[in-house]
Amino acid sequence: MATDRYQFDTQRLRAGYEPKEHNYAVSPPIYQTAAYDFRDVENAAGLFGLREPGFLYTRVGNPTVAVLEERVRTLDKAAGIIALASGMAAISYTLLNLAEGGGRILTSPYLYGGSTDSFKKIYPKFGIKFDYAKNIEDPERLAEEIKPDTKAIFIESISNPNTVLLDIEAIAKVAHEHGIPLVVDNTVATPYLYNPLAHGADIVVYSATKGLNGHGNAIAGLVLEGGNFNYQTEKFPQFSEKYYTLRDIDNKLRSFPEVFPDAPFTNRIRFNYLNYFGAALSPFDAYLALVGLETISERLSRQSRNALTLAEYLLKHPQVEWVRYPALKNSPHYGLYKRDFPKGAGGILSFGFKGTKEQREAFLNSIELFHYHVNIGDARSLIVNSPQTTHGELEAEEKKIADIPENLIRISAGLEDAADLIADLEQAFEKAVS
Template sequence: MSVVPEKNNYRFDTQRLRAGYDPKEHNYAVSPPIYQTTSYDFRDVAHAMALFGFRETGNLYSRVGNPTVSILEQRVAALDGAAGAVALASGMAAISYTLLNIAEGGGRILTSPFLYGGSADSFKKIYPKFGITIDFARNIENPEKLAEEIRPDTKAIFVESISNPNTVLLDIDAIAEVAHEHGIPLVVDNTVATPYLYNPIAHGADIVVYSATKGLTGHGNIIAGIVLESGKFNWQSEKFPQFSERYYTLRDINGNHRSFPEVFPETPFTSRIRFNYLNYFGAALSPFNAYLALIGLETLSERVAKQVRNAEILAEYLSNHEAVEWVRYPTLKNSPYRALAERDFPKGAGGILSFGFKGTEAQREAFLNSVQLFHYHVNIGDARSLIVNSPQTTHSELEPEEKKLADIPENLIRISAGLEDPDDLIADLEQAFKKAFEIKN
């Protein structure tokens, strides 16, 4: 059940294929096996006691640790340069366990208004019931003023590295500096970027979360989430007393109660999620889904690079289309985020873009009903190209004033570029535009 990435000098494209896995430890299987088992025999009583006392690493029960899942954790940790990782059953579990772990007992989370709709809605509906207040920052794009919004009980700042659906880019380095000046961690949802395009930890993030459902694994066939920690944040400050709590379940061989930082000095955050939240809330990732995630990771670089190229081509095409009011993609000449894209995203600014449909609601619906090659559904990061009317679907939870704060107009259409030939994608959009505008205003 080790979650600490192996320390070597392999580069990114080698790590995505090799990190966390030694065939000699798995009967020389070339591909990581699926350990489809609930639990694991102990060698003897002493072995069981050593595992339960955290004096030896190993597997106890697949809810908290499984060999296939552990390989996935170590591999993604290596790609992100993280000290440790914990894989979960969904991206939303990754977000919720992270924020509950940080703000346990109450407090505030300062967040970007530019978020996935499910995240924003859960922040409004769920967390206040647990004594956690979510504050949507007005100055998230002006880090020099962001400190004014941090209160004494603010426990973290939460942002997306590339926002969904508007592809907003933030100055993560500057935001991290503000967070650390106030003794709080920066949490970055890196789902859209993936570690291929952006490494939040290298830019100052303390915690990184993924919906591994999306571009990280890239085939639309699993639901999964991952939480990673940098290993650099001091969780034993007075602001986070829960990390200094000593538990009977963490006792040493003499029966002394211990805290998570004492038992897991390199990975206190993800270990606390594993043995508290994952253990008792139970959002465990299945071994089979972990296996599919590992297979998806093997093509991460090639997939995302092609998706970026296709997104750039589609953004340019749409920018010159008479039926399009505006296009949002960070590398466009008129994008307010172009400088950040050039500075922080040398490999490209992701595979999603959005545009404003210049037509009536009926024409917009006809356009979406007319696409043939694009898939009309709510996922992103798939090998296939996807299209959706976000204000009415993925962000339909947001009330009008919340959509205004997040800058999501009703005519916004989001595209997640896949791996098809871009000329075929353009042809599909073109025929859909033509059919839509056959409908008179």
């Protein structure tokens, strides 16, 4: 079914799936199989030679996973996509693919704590170093921080937990002037609220565990590419390498851009990193993500409204020192929110608890309706003390750079009635300070 001509709310239900190709099943089937029979020897040769589309082993491709990939690719208007077993797999495969052999990544300081900690612990052992941009909110000066061996800029579209918004169009311009791609983690925004590729980004990563799925029941990740960046330059020699596994019918060795001119980045991840590192998304988890994706518009709209309602309530509360949410008129990011996020600012907000450590902990222990755990984007409302949990890996100086004070509490607004959520916060505040 050619769905490119349809609007977002039709595509989220129909893109990437044609019932008549699956015994007319209305819902995409779960292809719970490890491998697939070949029609004949010629079919096997065509599949292994990448000359014929199809499936040969679920580690590198599966029909259920392929429906999820095509649906999200359509929503993001991307040239290529690959689904993986987690959002962290999406980030790691992306950065390894870019900086293979060594190099630097210029990154925003406003990131998920797991990303920041992995940048410190894991990648330097592979020759990849990270520079935290001092001018990420001032793109005109950002160019000063790009070094000769910088391979990419990495940012979040809505940061976790501070909900920082950045001028992605301006940052993309700087990146492209220096021959490097812009990578955007769009997990919090999802393609419903924001499309980084349409604003100049080259690569988008998702933890599909969060808002894309929206039900807290599956772990998944995605990498997408815009198809406009040229990887065949001296800065990225790995993309010009020719492989025996990519040979043509005459046994001529070829590179990924030669075989996949529209999507060399994600296909290189699929046939190198996914194939041999193996973070494959299971068919069942892909199915769960597809089911969750069907309600993404309603969920993100309601979560954005609830988050704003909670932010406005907290802004007036005597036990709250500050509130961070882009849709608040006093937010330093309100201008970018009005320009780039017409459908809402998402379900994440944070606030500073005014009181002692013991009172803050009593507040969290008194919560009854909110779930106290570390996920985000769930249909249920969640609350957590990020500095001690999701960003607990960060050392004091790293928290200072990321602007994460110890009294920060993060909320992921769900779909409950906002009045009930406010009542739950109110009773917890009362118990904490009594």
